[in-house]
Amino acid sequence: MTADDSHDDIPVQRAAPRIGHRGSGDPQVAIDTPVVFDLEDVAVYYGAFRAVRGVAMKVLKNQITALIGPSGCGKTTLLRAFNRMHDVIPGARVTGKLQYHGIDLYGPQVSATEVRRRIGMVFQKPNPFPKSIYDNVAFGPRVNGTKNKIELDAIVEKSLRAAALWDEVKDRLGSSALGMSGGQQQRLCIARTIAVEPEVVLMDEPCSALDPIATARIEELMRELKSRFTIVIVTHNMQQAARVSDRTAFFTAELDSANDRRTGILVEYDVTQKIFSNPSDERTENYITGRFG
């Protein structure tokens, strides 16, 4: 835990676990880098269907962690487990150990809305509210109790600046967010997410609907935001993972002997450079070099 961590209104384990060199798929971790998420044997089910299983990994603070892999490997499913987005899907459930700063995210005392306030999410398709630009950014702070207009104005400006959007929209904060371009909308969604000052920002293929220029801007933004937030990104784009992430987890789908359906598994998790230059698993190498997926 760093000193500037201010999320002490939920019981956060002060002595965050220090990471050693143990466990399969456990990457080399610098001593003293706090662990944000600690997963052991995590599986996600949709009804009887097991979408992903046996995931063990540690997500580190102020790093960008990329989840890559072919379609149907469960990477998005896993991402959504990080902020309990599965709660709203009937029949979906998460098993195994999924700790956030040492606290069981799915523990009985933990409120999903509190979790999501600390762990924000940016989606594949830009999804601003059908409201004004200002109201989009102010929505999160408002539901979290900020009513003061001056305070809100400051948060909106700060968030839009952080999302590199302020100069483009400062003169039309009152106009509808749906009138913006796709790239602007996605940056607005990022601004909206960071306006609630989360610790973690989850990004689910945030650039898949954007053109290369807009994509480049988002990637640049992610590198800037890294100093303030921990970022977990799901991406189809291996170059993107190589460009922006510190660590990469490679997933694939294998036939599940339990129910004869394809289930996602974590193959390899390591520092990004190693994954892309010298992967230890053959399946990773096949995928990286384009022989699979």
Added chain:
Amino acid sequence: MQLSELHARSQHADRAFRVLAVVAATTVLVVLALITVTMSKRAWPVLEHMGLDFFTSSRWSAPEGIYGALPFIFGTLFTATIALALAVPVSLGVALFITQVAPPWLKKPMVYLLDLLAVVPSVVFGLWGVLVLSQHFGLGRSFLTAGIILAVMITPIITSLSREVIETTPQTDKEAALALGATRWEMIGASVLPHSKGGLVGAVMLGLGRALGETIAAALVIGSALGQITLDPYASGNSMPAVIANEFGESDGMHKSALIALAVTLFVITIIVNLVATAIVQRSMRRSRGT
């Protein structure tokens, strides 16, 4: 050769479809125009006889040849207002419950039940109103009783349509709010309602249209008091369709003309309501689209 035949045939089908569409559209317009013309023609004698007093006078005496429709216009709007005031919150609540809260095992039967209620003939509601509301609960025959019956009648329709509209809210829109730490209720306010606004107004207006035009149920419970203009919901009153239903059979001459003029007035009011609704829907859609 074969290719050109195929080409010609597809053009043919296209033209046939266009002709069909034009004919269908024209038929609707012609029927509407015919209704307007024939009804207005038959309503004309009383409008000539009464002038604007037809809309502003509150006396309706067939034996004396005095026809003032104001109390009936008032009664129609008043009961419809009561009905909307009761039905809209309930309908939206139920629609939101079904779409956002209810577990799947409860959702299906509720949807089925509501769709079933939406097609119950109005006379059934009317009789229920007479037996239960007026007699058992002692509400008598009044604006309020009529308003409640109309509310009961239009609730399934508004709920059913609202549910379908709300259901079209993209999951990602809802997740956007949830991912910001919004509660379910805040999510509804941020995503579901803004997304569905246009469709919800449309659903309410369809309900209003039915409430305005509802005849049998209103005729049974509104009390058929003549000349009553009061905001007291417990008072007996009358509405345009109820008067037409009650008096048309035994009417003749000027009296019949007056009843037809009531129908024309109702027709015009319904058209105005629909135009206003369309305008509201379009404006809200334009605004949320940001153009």
Added chain:
Amino acid sequence: MQNLLMNKPCWLIASLAVVGFTGGISAGCKKKPDDGGGSTPGSGTATGGATAPSGGPVTLNASGATFQQAAQEVTIEAFTKANKHIKVNYGAGGSGKGRQDFADQVVDFACSDAPYKEADVGKVKGGEFFYIPNVLGAITVSYNAGVDKLQLSPETIAKIFQREIKTWNDPAIAADNPGAKLPATGIVVARRSDGSGTTENFTKFLEGAAPTAWKLKSGSTVEWPVDTQAGNGNGGVAQIVKSTPGAIGYVDLSDAKASQLKYAAVKNPAGKYVEPTAASVTAAGDGIEVKDNLVFTALNAKGDAAYPITAQSWCMTYAKQADKAKGEAIKAYFKFMLTDAQALLPEIDFAPIPKSLQERALAQVDKIQTP
């Protein structure tokens, strides 16, 4: 068919045979077929004989007064039993609807509590037509006021229904009921919500009998005061009277009896208070003046025993029938309605038309021409 009829009284079978059905039913009846007519009131002229053609099936469509719906129903039931090939449909949509339907030639005959207005006669498309009076009935002033016997004068009734008299112990009511103990409860007035011939006859009675007191004029609907209760149909008004203490309303006799209501004796032009009964209605029929076209009013009829709110009803059909089979069927049905069916009316609380009128009506039916 024969077995069914054997359970019926002999006179009925016999008279049915006279009117239409000619094939072997008399076998089930010990008496001679032609003695059937004389044994019941009002059927004396039946032997004059209508012979319905027994050819192909004929359907007669009719619409009109709800007032005589019950009368039409029993008539149709008895008539079609004897004339299997004839079907009669009576749609009780109201007198006004009946007149309209008849004028538009969408029905074969229609029944109405009121004749056409002078101006509307010309609008009847089928040309000359006949009014055939067929039934008389009382409109009661029914009440629910904890008084056993109530007497009311037309002026008092007028004031009650105009909401000028609002309590049961009003001096005007007391004056009509010397010595009676009247409650201090308020009066609730029940009236029709729908336009109706009953309302028309009731208000015409008040217009005629209490011309100064009654100000609402007469018609199928009048401008009732706001604080009156409206019921749909005779049954609706009867329901209000029955369920509301202090209520008073005008209801036809059969509905009033069916709802077990109490009804007032009403003061007639001879100054006598008369209760509505089959006898007092028939007495009213004796005191009427009938025009050449058989139009008359039974309201406020002369005679000590006449009930003053006695309403009448006509059936109307064209003088020149366009269709032979239908024309013959209408003649047969009308003759049956004027003869044997008259005897069925008291059972459903209506009264037959007086004999003199019956003869004139039958003569009119004879004038109906068929191709």
